[in-house]
Amino acid sequence: xxxxxxxxxxxxxxxxxxxCAVSYNRELAKKRFLKEASARFSKKNRSPLxxxxxxxxxxxxxxxxxxxxxxxxxxxxxxxxxxxxxxxVQSVQFVYESNQQETQVSRLWLxxxxxxxxxxxxxxxxxxxxxxxxxxLSCSPETQIAVRFGSERNISLQGGAxxxxxxxxxxxxxxxQTPFGKIEVIGTxxxxxxxx
Amino acid sequence: xxxxxxxxxxEGYPGAFEELFERYADSLMRLSYMLLGQVNDAEDIxxxxxxxxxxxxxxxxxxxxxxTLSAYLRRIVRNRCIDRMKxxxxxxxxxxxxxxxxxxxxxxxxxxxxHLHEKRIRxxxxxxxxNMPPLQRTAIIMRLLExxxxxxxxxxxxxxIDHVKNLLGRARKRLRESIQPIIEERVS
Numbered sequence: 001x002x003x004x005x006x007x008x009x010x011x012x013x014x015x016x017x018x019x020c021a022v023s024y025n026r027e028l029a030k031k032r033f034l035k036e037a038s039a040r041f042s043k044k045n046r047s048p049l050x051x052x053x054x055x056x057x058x059x060x061x062x063x064x065x066x067x068x069x070x071x072x073x074x075x076x077x078x079x080x081x082x083x084x085x086x087x088x089v090q091s092v093q094f095v096y097e098s099n100q101q102e103t104q105v106s107r108l109w110l111x112x113x114x115x116x117x118x119x120x121x122x123x124x125x126x127x128x129x130x131x132x133x134x135x136x137l138s139c140s141p142e143t144q145i146a147v148r149f150g151s152e153r154n155i156s157l158q159g160g161a162x163x164x165x166x167x168x169x170x171x172x173x174x175x176x177q178t179p180f181g182k183i184e185v186i187g188t189x190x191x192x193x194x195x196x
Numbered sequence: 197x198x199x200x201x202x203x204x205x206x207e208g209y210p211g212a213f214e215e216l217f218e219r220y221a222d223s224l225m226r227l228s229y230m231l232l233g234q235v236n237d238a239e240d241i242x243x244x245x246x247x248x249x250x251x252x253x254x255x256x257x258x259x260x261x262x263x264t265l266s267a268y269l270r271r272i273v274r275n276r277c278i279d280r281m282k283x284x285x286x287x288x289x290x291x292x293x294x295x296x297x298x299x300x301x302x303x304x305x306x307x308x309x310x311h312l313h314e315k316r317i318r319x320x321x322x323x324x325x326x327n328m329p330p331l332q333r334t335a336i337i338m339r340l341l342e343x344x345x346x347x348x349x350x351x352x353x354x355x356x357i358d359h360v361k362n363l364l365g366r367a368r369k370r371l372r373e374s375i376q377p378i379i380e381e382r383v384s
Contacts, residue, residue: 004345013371014340016318017325022222022229022238029225029239030217033246037213041205041250061255 087114088149090130094122116148118158134167135174161193202260205253216246220266224273230337231277233326241280245272270342278334278352286330317375324374328367335360336367 006014040054055067092110112119113129121127121143129137129145133153139145143160153174155164166174166185174185178194201219204212221242228238249269252258258268325333334353338344346364350357 004347006339006343009368009372010340013321013368014343016314016321017226017230017340018223019314020226020318020322022225022235024225024229024235024239026221029221029243030214033217033221033243034213036243036247037216037250040247041213041254042208 087116088132088147088153089113090132090134092130093128095126095128096124113145113147116146118144118146118156120144121160131167133169133172136165138163138165157192157194159194161191163189163191165189200260202253202258202265205250213250220246220269223266224269227270227337227341228273228277230322230325230341231274231334232280233333237280238277241273241276245269245276248272267342274338274342275352281330281334316378320374320378321371324371325367328370331355332363332367335363336371339364 055064089110092113109119121139121141123141126141127137127139127143129139129147131137131147131153132149135153137145137147137155140161143162144158145160145162146156146158148154148156149172151172153169153172155162155174155176157176157178162176164174164176164185166188168188176183176185176192178192180194183192201212201215205216224242224245225238228241229235232238232241246269249258249272325336328336331353335349338349338352344352346357346360349364350360353360
């Protein structure tokens, strides 16, 4: 006989203990277990929330690595789609005239300008627009302006006043179009004001 | 083997989680409660253990050839209970606990757990086990509910095999002495 097998007395104790019923809230415990188990391990009916909790699961597996890689590519892809690449404007700064506090222009305003649409500089604020060719346009408040780059560098002015610091570009002329005529830039710095 | 509960759990078969709970919760709860003596703690342990088993199953750490599922689950529950007791400092060995080994070889033969007294005896055993020092309690539970050998118990609890025998001897003596009056009462 194996020395370590249970003695008859131990067997009786075991049988007796095995008949003990532990009183606990079985239904509640079952509910709690089923909820957690199906949230974490169920393959069917996976909600977006459980996908997120899966992504942040402390135990990382190969499928996590694959999912993260895919996510990074998607983010990079989205960044390229959303980011306008062909616009002529590099950056815009609004300058508040009251206390000279500078701020970055809203993305929507910049997008409009990038796609060649007319934008109006808000009231009481002037704007410094840096173009891709490093020319700087300083616009006074309520100036309506559009910028398009093609074989020429085209700036349309519908109202207000701008100061142009044109960067040198021997291949592309800089033209400023106004309702009253077209201006070809020869010097480097000049002011234009449209008076009604 | 392909229709085992483990496979159904892996494949996300509807009702498999419930079957797992139905099949094992009560016996695991008993083990956990006997070790910890607290229903809430015991329930936390079985929740954690079942979830940890599902994790092991999903990640492939659990191999079906390792032995029966029931033994695997009991092992998780027991180890978690022991960890919890260790954290509370309950399983430290102090010298005064080591008393001379009790000789109980000849006392095993007659123990008539008669039908009428079974319930009282069960309750006595349960409360007696609950009142044992944690280390002694853990040893006797591992012995009775998991049928572990002295060596396995010694390894798990990180104590010597003599100490295990000593703990078990005292536990058996204590249990025997506590149920003896009930048995004698029945006989007389």
